[in-house]
Amino acid sequence: MIKGKEKLIVAIDTNEFDKAKELIDKLEDSVDIFKVGLEQYVSTRGKTVDYLKEKGKKIFLDLKFHDIPNTMESAVRAAVRDNVWLMTIHVSDMEGMRRCALAAKEEAAKLNIEKPLIVGVTVLTSLSNQDLADIGCNLNTEELAIKRAKLAKESGIDGVVCSAQEVxxxxxxxxxxxxxxxxxxxxxxxxxxxxxxxxxxxxxxxRGAHYLVVGRPITQAQNPNESATSIVAEIENA
Known part of the structure; x- marks a missing residue:
């Protein structure tokens, strides 16, 4: 049987630490995995990551690293040292992705901890086919996501972020x-x-998704815990 709590990731979509802390406390019994994104991480200077570790929760660090290979590799090593469970990079050049995959293995082995997962961002879910055409891409969102997913697998990273429409x-x-x-x-x-x-x-x-990221339907609900519990039940009854 599918365990819904192992599939659900709640996105912390506030830039204030006190509100993030309040949300985490409300969801303590119903959610095991939380996503800390770029706005949240920068605005709180990583305090939310520290709080999640104190609470024993799994951390999805969604900073979408995208830079030259040396910089991406160093960022991945730093994330491993922060003991996150999963992190994102953009699907980009093969060398950069390969070095990220290797860096995660090496750093985790050095620290004698479990290697965090690295997933590559294929196509942002806010982008449409027209958006891609506007920037000169002649593939649609599904075609581009599949092409980038194949590159990500070849590079040795663990998976991808993608729309459930093409999963x-x-x-x-x-x-x-x-x-x-x-x-x-x-x-x-x-x-x-x-x-x-x-x-x-x-x-x-x-459709085959391993993990689902849910934000506002839970975080902005009148009763976040009830909403999360309902989604967990929906996952388990799929």
């Missing part, structure tokens, strides 16, 4: 062991917001 194609192309993390997840009753390519939790699991 089944990525599983077909890269195999069931290649991790897929899907943002843009919205229960049927929720507002779409600024995400253009969204899928319900049950549908995402049926």
């Amino acid at each position: 089944h194609k990525i599983v077909e192309a890269c195999g069931n062991d290649f991790i897929t993390v899907c943002p843009g997840i919205r229960p049927a009753s929720s507002e779409v917001g600024d995400q253009k390519r969204v899928v319900t939790p049950a549908d995402a699991i049926k």
